[in-house]
Amino acid sequence: MTTLAVDCMGGDHGPGVTLVACRQFLDKHPEARLLLVGQPASLQAFTHERASVVAASEVVAMDDPVEVALRRKKDSSMRVAIQQVKDGAAQAAVSAGNTGALMAIARYLLKTLDGIDRPAIATQMPNAQGGATTVLDLGANVDCTAEHLLQFAVMGSALVSVLQEREEPLVGLLNIGEEVIKGSEEIKRAGELLRSAAGAGDLNFHGNVEGNDIFKGTVDIVVCDGFVGNVALKASEGVAAMIIGGLKQEFKRNIFTKLAAAVAYPVLSALMRRMDYRRYNGAALLGLRGLVFKSHGSADVLAFEQALNRAYDAARNNLLDRVRARVAHAAPLLATADQPRAS
């Protein structure tokens, strides 16, 4: 039996979405148990033999500053859900709440793994191969050293090997050109560290990749600092929204284009299914002494269920031990992150 703690109050929609997704999830996974965390009045209508309510009196708002979420709302559903993981009552926590608050509370309660300075947020983006590329970091760390990027690469390798069953996933370093001489000094140093790690058998390094490689599917994992990752993710969402918005506009132009839309509909919806960002919902917070997954705040039922699925797969396949083992294996290289730099 694998148990997930679900922050049922988080996200833009709260229990209206999370509870429906929880029921669908339970129906599909007979070996799963859920701890539904939140205000009992909102959750009491939900009954299931493999679900129980864990009371939490407060809710972290989507726009609460990190300090408020961390210091003032000590009985928030987000915090209580993560506490279940810490206490061993659940193997992973899932929340659609405010990312900054989730990361801060998770880090405060669970602490980072030995050898990891900073946790990272890893998400999947669809690629032209019909698969997904895992990208990290996605916004937790704005200034990263080469050692941080190496830590992300090691943790990302563990994540992909567990969730996509690729034993030696291919890692790319996001840069502005393929040549090793490209990029800032820190990026060049990261390239050197990643090559050393590949030489020591810690990971499978492809070399530098560029922004378009995320969507080409050149590698399984793309490593970058959180600022760059966040901009790349949002720019990509922006382009996709612009193209889809443009398609809708063109098809609505007149009666002929509306007829064309009706004819093309099955084809367009097949494409939309393939590109559907909801299928990739559920970002992993990596580097902590416990598993935490973050759903998009705007997730609907399908998307939130997908985040539950990812957390469930990670928990029952022991992602935490796999990350720990990979980090331990790479320890001689990772350890340098804490040392003052020779330069």
Place this chain on the structure above:
Amino acid sequence: MTTLAVDCMGGDHGPGVTLVACRQFLDKHPEARLLLVGQPASLQAFTHERASVVAASEVVAMDDPVEVALRRKKDSSMRVAIQQVKDGAAQAAVSAGNTGALMAIARYLLKTLDGIDRPAIATQMPNAQGGATTVLDLGANVDCTAEHLLQFAVMGSALVSVLQEREEPLVGLLNIGEEVIKGSEEIKRAGELLRSAAGAGDLNFHGNVEGNDIFKGTVDIVVCDGFVGNVALKASEGVAAMIIGGLKQEFKRNIFTKLAAAVAYPVLSALMRRMDYRRYNGAALLGLRGLVFKSHGSADVLAFEQALNRAYDAARNNLLDRVRARVAHAAPLLATADQPRAS
């Protein structure tokens, strides 16, 4: 009469594309003159009363290292084209050659303007408003200080006011959230400088924007360091290529989808025209004592002609003087870029 110096040998296709584009350009602009720079044997077949050949014996290859282009190929078509601008024989130069080489040669021959530490590359990207967003820097500068970002904002404002006739274009600072507390220390400092510049009447500052705002068209100009700009641009191109590739694949699936494609074709091609990156070809190298425009290396005739159009509009509307005037106006703030920082 406005004269452009065209590096006819640059790009993936050389004279096969550049000369055809030059003829179309001359046919449309009766007030324009062109200096066709390159190997005379390749250019002699082209005759036009408003075009003359300027001989250059060498060609910078797309993969030539910057040092080779700068130090060894002193009679390259790229360099001779820029030399025409320096000598006053042309008001702007256009090349589809290797970006790194073009920037290095332009900087070496033309030098930067007073008040500008680093030239930047500014390009347009299509947005959902049906217009274009100007983004800079696109790869020339990987580590930028707050002062560099301010310089980019001032130069970008001059560019957009000249080419899009918006007197007070709106500037956004690319960040990972709209709140002023987001981002690295350098980005926060850039936000402060931009607010000061707006207060002094040097530019029109909107505040922070995120990656998707480039394509929403929230602002006219998005300012970022060259690493982030390059990744955002390439990630966007990657998403667009994935979606268009997916559409083609879905429409080719069977006889029914092929029929649907035929019906939907006019609608899809209307969309493609709107999103066509070729329409936005022609990036400006800003901050130099002369105008230089960079075409995509893979540009076809339509795209290269568009780069010529942009260079022509910039030259006849005196972009150089406009940049100089804006930089001079903002001088008290820009000057701090050269000072050691108090922090």
